Amino acid sequence: MAVTTEAPVRIGKPAIGALGILALALGTLQAVVEPSLPLLQDDLRIGPAEGSLIFITLLITGAVVAPIAGKLGDRYGGKRVLVVLMTVVSAGGLLSSAAPNLPVLLAGQILQGAMVGALPLSFILVRKHLPPGQTQVAVGLVSGLFTGGSLVGMLIAGPIAENLSRHWMFAIPTTAIIATTLIVARMMPGDAPESDATIDWLGVILLSCTLVALVLGFMAVAGGGLPPLAIAAVTAGVAALATAWAAVERRAASPMVDLRMLAMPAMWSASAATLFLSLGFGMTVYLVPQMLSVSGDGYGFGASSSDIGLYLVPATIAGVVAGTIAGIASRRFGPRAVITAGALATAGTLIALASLHDSTWQLVAARALTGFAVSVSAIALLASTATAVAAKDTGIATSLLVVTRVVGVALGAQLGGVLLEAGTDPATDLPTESAFTTGFITAGVIAALSLLVVRVMKKGTRA
Structure with missing residues (x-):
């Protein structure tokens, strides 16, 4: 893929506003589970331990997707990857809204976790299309509205779930994400890739495994009950994965x-x-x-x-x-x-x-x-x-x-x-x-x- 050197097209407040509203909708979808978890547990007939899997799944997916999304954005262009990622998130939201049981809901949460990658992709776009001074303000606006979406999600989840159903508390924010993504795709100019190097997929896999092992390992250790030998094995496993990832990155022609x-x-x-x-x-x-x-x-x-x-x-x-x-x-x-x-x-x-x-x-x-x-x-x-x-x-x-x-x-x-x-x-x-x-x-x-x-x-x- 050729890398262009043309000056990027400057964007105005409407395009930044569209990115911000998309962040608001994403934050809303992310937050609807926490206040409605007791209702979900009762409706799906699951216990607290199973309910906590919803949060763990979203966390792990987000931790894995964010660096991959950022790298793909650098490689293929932020707008292109953002639209693809929002398609995945929308599919996850629709799947969660229709989920008849916990496994299907968890599958939807796995796809929804891709929303964490939206922030670095947004930063790519504002970096390319705004002057340096305005970049910081735009980053703050997008980040702040994502946080604001959490407030909206916490406030609307209960009333929607109680007066309509748990299905609608996923469906409504997802509809907003789909609509806003279409607006962003129309208003945001395309951005040229910054690199034409191939993706270091081995590095991607090893980093993902390291992050998953770190989160799950710490949760297992913090939960108590593990003998010292098991704790040492968990620590050694995380260290081995991190070391292997570093070794691959040092040797890769185009490291992740x-x-x-x-x-x-x-x-x-x-x-x-x-x-x-x-x-x-x-x-x-x-x-x-x-x-x-x-x-x-x-x-x-x-x-x-x-x-x-x-x-x-x-x-x-x-x-x-x-x-x-x-x-x-x-x-x-x-x-x-x-x-x-x-x-x-x-x-x-x-x-x-x-x-x-x-x-x-x-x-x-x-x-x-x-x-x-x-x-x-x-x-x-x-x-x-x-x-x-x-x-x-x-x-x-x-x-x-x-x-x-x-x-x-x-x-x-x-x-x-x-x-x-x-x-x-x-x-x-x-x-x-x-x-x-x-x-x-x-x-x-x-x-x-x-x-x-x-x-x-x-x-x-x-x-």
């Missing part, structure tokens, strides 16, 4: 991930900062609802699932606002300053929460502030990385950051669960207050580690 790119300060520092912030945030995502729901002796609030959903609305709104602010602030002050401020706010809030959790408003405010700060930092990291690497590597570089964030949040939530499990009082079968305190302090310290990474970033970096 150029390891020299990973060695760039802008790339490895962004990845490390994203991981630390995501781990701390993932612990918060798990610990705050747990403390709201627990009714302990002098702590906890015994909140219902509906109450917790309302308590988390401010955090979701904060994530939406963060998308716009992050892009503008990165353009005005530089990504490094934005990331530093976000990391400081996250770490300080979590450490303060260890002692200040006597009222619901403190938990609600802390969850909203950390959600805002982490989102601002993550978007600034994505925007700076998108313009720091070569144009041909935009898709894969941003994909790796998206995957790092997804995996980091998942592992952080698991770590929070381990700490609460270790601090459970046998007499009451409830986590002790000290277990929550330890969790919040641990999350704050982990988030603070990102500040050490930020120090090595180029001062005054601007995209």
Whole structure:
């Protein structure tokens, strides 16, 4: 495939708006399962353990698809791959809407997981069709609307499922995705491939296997009950897959991930900062609802699932606002300053929460502030990385950051669960207050580690 050198066509606000609305619809479809899980379990006659497979399936698919989608976008053009990917997601949404049982629903969720690849593909398009300064604002808008879709999904899932059926809560967002994809395909100009090299499929397979093994292995270890020999075997298996992937990438004529790119300060520092912030945030995502729901002796609030959903609305709104602010602030002050401020706010809030959790408003405010700060930092990291690497590597570089964030949040939530499990009082079968305190302090310290990474970033970096 020939690679053109023609100047890309500039796009206006309608095209960016269409990308943003597509992100909103995707976020909505992604979020409808969480608030309606009890209804799904009852309707499909499955237990909590089987119900959790829905989340695991979506997570694993997203972690695998994101880097592949980014690489394919660099290779064949972002618009072309985005349309194909949205076709897969739409098929998954329709399959989920018609699912008569759990296996069919899981198959639909596997296809829906491809939506995670939409973000790096969108970044490819805005990088190619917008001036550098406007790129950061557009990245923030698309990321913020994807988060906003989560709020829409949480609010509409229950009413739709209860008043119509569970089938419609998948069908309605999917219809919006199909319609918006057609609009994007019409309004967004085609983008030329940045590379004509062949795809390193062995590298793709090994990276996918490494990510799957990492997530499943950590969940198995965190779940407890594994003997030391089994834990060592899981660790060795993940390490062997990662080593094999690195060896293949070093020898490949056209590697999926150029390891020299990973060695760039802008790339490895962004990845490390994203991981630390995501781990701390993932612990918060798990610990705050747990403390709201627990009714302990002098702590906890015994909140219902509906109450917790309302308590988390401010955090979701904060994530939406963060998308716009992050892009503008990165353009005005530089990504490094934005990331530093976000990391400081996250770490300080979590450490303060260890002692200040006597009222619901403190938990609600802390969850909203950390959600805002982490989102601002993550978007600034994505925007700076998108313009720091070569144009041909935009898709894969941003994909790796998206995957790092997804995996980091998942592992952080698991770590929070381990700490609460270790601090459970046998007499009451409830986590002790000290277990929550330890969790919040641990999350704050982990988030603070990102500040050490930020120090090595180029001062005054601007995209």
